[in-house]
Amino acid sequence: MITMKSPEYLSKDILDEDFVRVFRLPFLVQMALGSCRVHLKARFITIPTLGQKLYTVMCIIICSLLYFNITKLYISLYYEQSIVYFLFLTVTGLDQLSFFANLIHVRFLNGETNTGFCIMMQRIDRKMKIDHNNIFNKTVIRANILTITLIILLYVGLVISTLILKKYSLVTLFGLVHGQLILLVEMAYCSNLIIFFFIRVRFVNAIIKNHVHPENQNQPPKLVRYFITNRIMRYLAAQTHDFIINDTDVYLKQLFEGFSMFTDIYRFQVCLFCIKLVVMSLLTFEFCFVGIQKSVLASKNLANYYVIVHSVIGFITALYISGRCEVFFREIRETKRLAVAVLLKYQEGTILTIATKKLKIIQSN
Numbered sequence: 223m224i225t226m227k228s229p230e231y232l233s234k235d236i237l238d239e240d241f242v243r244v245f246r247l248p249f250l251v252q253m254a255l256g257s258c259r260v261h262l263k264a265r266f267i268t269i270p271t272l273g274q275k276l277y278t279v280m281c282i283i284i285c286s287l288l289y290f291n292i293t294k295l296y297i298s299l300y301y302e303q304s305i306v307y308f309l310f311l312t313v314t315g316l317d318q319l320s321f322f323a324n325l326i327h328v329r330f331l332n333g334e335t336n337t338g339f340c341i342m343m344q345r346i347d348r349k350m351k352i353d354h355n356n357i358f359n360k361t362v363i364r365a366n367i368l369t370i371t372l373i374i375l376l377y378v379g380l381v382i383s384t385l386i387l388k389k390y391s392l393v394t395l396f397g398l399v400h401g402q403l404i405l406l407v408e409m410a411y412c413s414n415l416i417i418f419f420f421i422r423v424r425f426v427n428a429i430i431k432n433h434v435h436p437e438n439q440n441q442p443p444k445l446v447r448y449f450i451t452n453r454i455m456r457y458l459a460a461q462t463h464d465f466i467i468n469d470t471d472v473y474l475k476q477l478f479e480g481f482s483m484f485t486d487i488y489r490f491q492v493c494l495f496c497i498k499l500v501v502m503s504l505l506t507f508e509f510c511f512v513g514i515q516k517s518v519l520a521s522k523n524l525a526n527y528y529v530i531v532h533s534v535i536g537f538i539t540a541l542y543i544s545g546r547c548e549v550f551f552r553e554i555r556e557t558k559r560l561a562v563a564v565l566l567k568y569q570e571g572t573i574l575t576i577a578t579k580k581l582k583i584i585q586s587n
Contacts (some may be wrong), residue, residue, distance in 0.1 A: 237265045241344050244359050245365050249410045251374070256281040257404045259336040259487075267340050269333030278329045281400070284323065288397025289318045291510075293366050315504050327490050328408065339487055342480050343418065350430030350473050351462065358421050361450050366418050367543075369410040375405055376535060395518045402532050406539055409495055412488050413543045419481050420550045421450055423557060426473050428455035430560040433465035457571065474557065492543075499540055501535045 242265055256278040261268045268277075293314055302346035347353035377399055431452075 237340065237344055238353055239265065239356055240356075240359055242348065244362050245340075245366070247363075247370060248407070248414070251370055251407055251533070252404075252411075255349070255400070255404050255407065257325055257408065259328050260333075260340060267337050269337060270329055275329060278325060281324060285321060285397040285400055286516070288400075289314060292398065300376055309508055313502065314504070316502060317398060317401060317561055321404070324401075324405050324408070324491065324494055325424060334486060335487060339480070339483050343568065346473075346476050346480050349469075350425070352422070352425065355458070357450065357454070357458065358425075361421060362414060362418055365414045366411070369414060370407060373403070373406050373410055373535075383462070384436055397530075404534075405495060405498070406535065408491050409539050409543060413546050414490065415484055415488075415537075416543070416546045416550050417478060419484070420546070420553055422473075422477055423550070423553045424450070424452070424455050425459060426470050426477070427472050427553065427556050427560055428452065428459040429463045429465050429468065430564065432456055432460050434560060434563050461503070492511055495536070497535045501531075501540060502514070503536070506533050527581070 240264065249258055249262055252509075253274070256274075257268065258274070261270050261274060294310070344353065347355075347358075352358055380399065381396075
């Protein structure tokens with residue numbers, strides 16, 4: 223006998239249109255690349271369908287053929303130089319392995335966890351009563367558009383330069399471009415999810431600040447639609463939330479639970495990205511240095527320096543993610559400072575209990 227889920231249960235799994243709009247661009251780009259972790263249809267989120275998984279398998283096969291063609295095309299250039307030959311095979315081999323590992327992990331593993339994470343993010347917003355806050359949503363939307371568009375434009379520029387310089391042999395490097403693009407889009411989306419949690423932690427801090435330092439909290443700031451500053455956060459929090467009435471300790475607990483789920487999901491990608499960035503950069507530098515030294519690589523040959531562009535983009539992406547992580551953890555330290563300020567202000571009562579809970583939540587995470 224088939225049992226139907228209750229409407230209350232289903233409503234928790236159906237995403238709001240405002241929430242879907244926030245992550246629509248990354249989902250569409252990843253769907254085209256064959257690397258989307260979830261399937262979104264009619265605001266209902268599920269694991270990838272069989273057709274999507276078959277599309278991913280097709281991408282793996284095509285990219286494998288392109289990688290093989292790269293090796294076949296350039297191996298004759300380096301065969302007589304054993305060191306350059308070995309470095310070339312190592313660079314292309316490691317890049318292909320990282321491509322396979324990343325694509326298989328995002329598409330075929332942790333399906334239920336990925337869908338649960340998306341639902342968890344919406345549950346956090348609903349609990350905090352900010353699920354229809356356009357300012358918060360537009361900030362993440364702009365971050366998604368900016369980062370993903372910039373990455374795509376960089377790779378489109380590489381393709382256009384290939385055609386302009388008539389290096390038609392570089393068409394075989396599209397497999398490399400596809401693999402790099404998948405990982406960098408994934409990292410861009412990862413960094414924008416950090417913004418998602420950062421904004422909400424800052425909002426909790428704004429609620430506490432309005433209670434500890436109530437001055438100037440109701441003055442409308444300028445440029446509300448474009449920047450999420452502390453002053454804007456305090457103004458928004460003052461309109462809808464109060465430290466005594468709202469369960470800020472519950473907000474913080476759910477935020478940490480969501481962020482913990484986020485780190486578990488993206489730990490493999492970040493580890494893979496860091497290993498690839500360090501190892502591939504060292505091998506690429508050695509490959510180019512030895513190749514030029516032995517007069518195997520022409521200094522004006524775009525093909526020989528194609529991998530250098532990927533390394534530079536990788537370093538920029540790493541700095542970008544590191545900066546956002548630093549901003550997020552600074553906001554967590556600010557939460558701890560504010561909780562201590564509340565403890566110093568109250569010696570007993572419910573507010574003291576709430577502040578104590580906040581400190582325990584922060585220290586346990």
